[in-house]
Amino acid sequence: xxxxxxxxWSHSHFGKVEAPSTEALMREVVGPAIEHAGIxxxxxxxxFVGVMNNGFSKQDFQGALVGMAHDGLGQVPAVRMENACxxxxxxxxxxxDFIEAGRGRIAVVVGAEKxxxxxxxxxxxxxxxxxxxxxxxxxxxxxxxxxxxxAQRYFQEHGDRSEELAMIAAKNHENGVGNPFAHMRxxxxxxxxxxxxxxxxxxxxxxxRTDCSLVSDGAAAIVxxxxxxxxxxxxxxxxxxxxxxNDVLAISRRDPTEFAGCRTAWARALEDAxxxxxxxxxxxxxxxxxxxxxxxxxxxxxxxxxxxYRVVRDxxxxxxxxxxxxxxxxxKSKGHPIGATGVSMHVMAAMQLMGEAGDMQIAGxxxxxxxxxGGAAVANYVxxxxxxx
Numbered sequence: 109x110x111x112x113x114x115x116x117w118s119h120s121h122f123g124k125v126e127a128p129s130t131e132a133l134m135r136e137v138v139g140p141a142i143e144h145a146g147i148x149x150x151x152x153x154x155x156f157v158g159v160m161n162n163g164f165s166k167q168d169f170q171g172a173l174v175g176m177a178h179d180g181l182g183q184v185p186a187v188r189m190e191n192a193c194x195x196x197x198x199x200x201x202x203x204x205d206f207i208e209a210g211r212g213r214i215a216v217v218v219g220a221e222k223x224x225x226x227x228x229x230x231x232x233x234x235x236x237x238x239x240x241x242x243x244x245x246x247x248x249x250x251x252x253x254x255x256x257x258x259a260q261r262y263f264q265e266h267g268d269r270s271e272e273l274a275m276i277a278a279k280n281h282e283n284g285v286g287n288p289f290a291h292m293r294x295x296x297x298x299x300x301x302x303x304x305x306x307x308x309x310x311x312x313x314x315x316x317r318t319d320c321s322l323v324s325d326g327a328a329a330i331v332x333x334x335x336x337x338x339x340x341x342x343x344x345x346x347x348x349x350x351x352x353x354n355d356v357l358a359i360s361r362r363d364p365t366e367f368a369g370c371r372t373a374w375a376r377a378l379e380d381a382x383x384x385x386x387x388x389x390x391x392x393x394x395x396x397x398x399x400x401x402x403x404x405x406x407x408x409x410x411x412x413x414x415x416x417y418r419v420v421r422d423x424x425x426x427x428x429x430x431x432x433x434x435x436x437x438x439x440k441s442k443g444h445p446i447g448a449t450g451v452s453m454h455v456m457a458a459m460q461l462m463g464e465a466g467d468m469q470i471a472g473x474x475x476x477x478x479x480x481x482g483g484a485a486v487a488n489y490v491x492x493x494x495x496x497x
Contacts, residue, residue, distance in 0.1 A: 116145025196450025256312025284437025
């Protein structure tokens with residue numbers, strides 16, 4: 109069976125941008141990704157789109173918008189995936205399945221979201237669609253309130269780790285300064301992140317504004333090809349492993365501070381790859397909230413349960429640490445346009461492995477891990493990536 113390779117990519121600036129729609133955002137990245145891969149538009153066999161939407165726009169049928177946004181793609185088979193905040197990874201994995209099943213040789217994956225066109229007060233409710241509304245619709249603070257509750261329970265069980273959450277936020281903002289695509293390229297420092305103030309109020313206690321990822325617009329695209337096609341192109345990134353594990357949607361039916369699906373996805377991916385965490389040069393992980401990043405340290409195996417704070421304190425995950433995490437600035441600094449995020453995270457890792465990450469570059473990076481999740485660790489995707497050309 110042939111394997112799918114990443115052979116090109118493109119990434120828009122994340123933030124509150126002038127592009128009025130996902131169609132416009134897709135237009136920004138599809139053509140440049142095709143050019144970056146060194147292929148022609150007629151070479152494409154499939155289009156895989158990741159857009160959550162769920163109320164951000166009245167325009168749906170998002171899979172068909174790529175054909176509107178880019179000349180020559182109107183008749184290429186296109187499909188749209190949605191899997192909450194892991195929508196982009198769902199689209200990527202579906203495209204890889206398409207190629208590895210032999211249904212096509214080249215595909216483009218596009219993730220996009222236009223979040224800032226609706227009032228901020230409505231954004232939280234739209235995102236609450238990634239929870240179990242039957243039980244969680246009245247949570248104060250919208251989707252941030254879900255993670256506020258997770259943080260409260262974590263603190264009750266393992267102690268108040270507000271300082272360590274502030275350290276994670278400060279780390280990611282510092283890293284984000286080097287990311288030209290980032291929504292917020294400003295090193296705000298630990299003291300600002302740690303202090304509750306008028307500029308950094310509680311959003312969903314104990315989570316402060318600096319503990320929450322940004323509401324952003326943006327898009328990213330990846331071109332995939334089979335091994336034979338990739339061999340003739342300039343660059344190729346392979347997957348030593350990729351896993352997708354789900355957990356129960358309702359947080360009432362599981363321990364929400366365990367991230368069991370994340371833990372299982374990481375364990376399976378590392379086993380399939382024949383590697384350990386010590387073999388990875390960097391990780392891009394899903395820091396929708398700082399408490400998520402800290403629990404993910406535990407779930408990936410960097411620390412025992414309840415001891416993620418140790419990883420923060422000893423500098424393991426800093427850019428110059430033993431395992432740099434979110435050298436891109438993560439969702440915290442880069443931004444989190446829902447449908448684009450999973451694609452963006454894989455682009456960030458691919459750039460590192462090709463030595464094309466600029467000021468974000470981890471010297472000598474050869475192997476990278478990516479963790480993207482939908483909901484509160486419900487849909488869990490782990491990729492182990494390496495440069496093959």
